[in-house]
Amino acid sequence: MERRRRIDTISDPAFLAELTAVDNAELRSRRAMCTELDQELSYYRRLVHGRIDMVAFERRRRRGEEQRSLVDALPDILGDTPPPATGHATVLLRDVAPPDLPHPGRRRIDYLLGDDVLTRLETVEDETLDRFDVALREEEREVSQQRAVVHKTLDALGAELQRRYRLGLTSVDELLDR
Numbered sequence: 001m002e003r004r005r006r007i008d009t010i011s012d013p014a015f016l017a018e019l020t021a022v023d024n025a026e027l028r029s030r031r032a033m034c035t036e037l038d039q040e041l042s043y044y045r046r047l048v049h050g051r052i053d054m055v056a057f058e059r060r061r062r063r064g065e066e067q068r069s070l071v072d073a074l075p076d077i078l079g080d081t082p083p084p085a086t087g088h089a090t091v092l093l094r095d096v097a098p099p100d101l102p103h104p105g106r107r108r109i110d111y112l113l114g115d116d117v118l119t120r121l122e123t124v125e126d127e128t129l130d131r132f133d134v135a136l137r138e139e140e141r142e143v144s145q146q147r148a149v150v151h152k153t154l155d156a157l158g159a160e161l162q163r164r165y166r167l168g169l170t171s172v173d174e175l176l177d178r
Contacts, residue, residue: 006033006037007146010033010034010149010153015153016156016157019156019157024169027157027164031158034153034154034157037150038147038150038151038154041143041146041150045140049140051136052133052136052140053077053078054070054118055133057073058070058121058122058129061122062126
């Protein structure tokens with residue numbers, strides 16, 4: 001049997017079909033899968049945003065607006081102060097614990113987030129930097145779309161758990177038992 005990606009499993013209409021017939025343990029298992037996937041996608045998205053900020057820094061450096069090297073600027077790029085004109089929220093990576101990620105190399109993002117690309121950022125041609133920026137932004141959109149699916153699914157699962165609680169079909173202790 002072919003193993004499906006969790007996002008494909010969660011996106012399948014059958015995942016939410018006839019939730020009223022699913023037992024509480026299965027409902028909690030599905031919710032746990034969605035929560036774990038959301039944490040993984042959130043982590044990836046933060047990493048992508050950090051890389052987008054690094055590309056934006058490199059563009060500013062090439063225009064003469066920055067004199068520091070990428071390595072020297074990393075604490076500011078990934079720190080508490082937003083870099084100028086990035087167009088999105090600051091990414092705080094220092095205090096983010098990485099989730100237990102499944103097998104590396106399985107997604108395009110593994111290439112986009114690779115350190116080898118970052119070590120070459122100052123030396124790549126402008127066209128390559130442009131392609132990297134476009135790829136990162138496409139990946140950010142894809143990850144955000146996947147997170148939206150996960151959140152919609154979590155909402156549906158949560159609504160079913162709330163319905164069961166209101167009707168007395170489960171106990172508070174059972175709901176909190178994760």
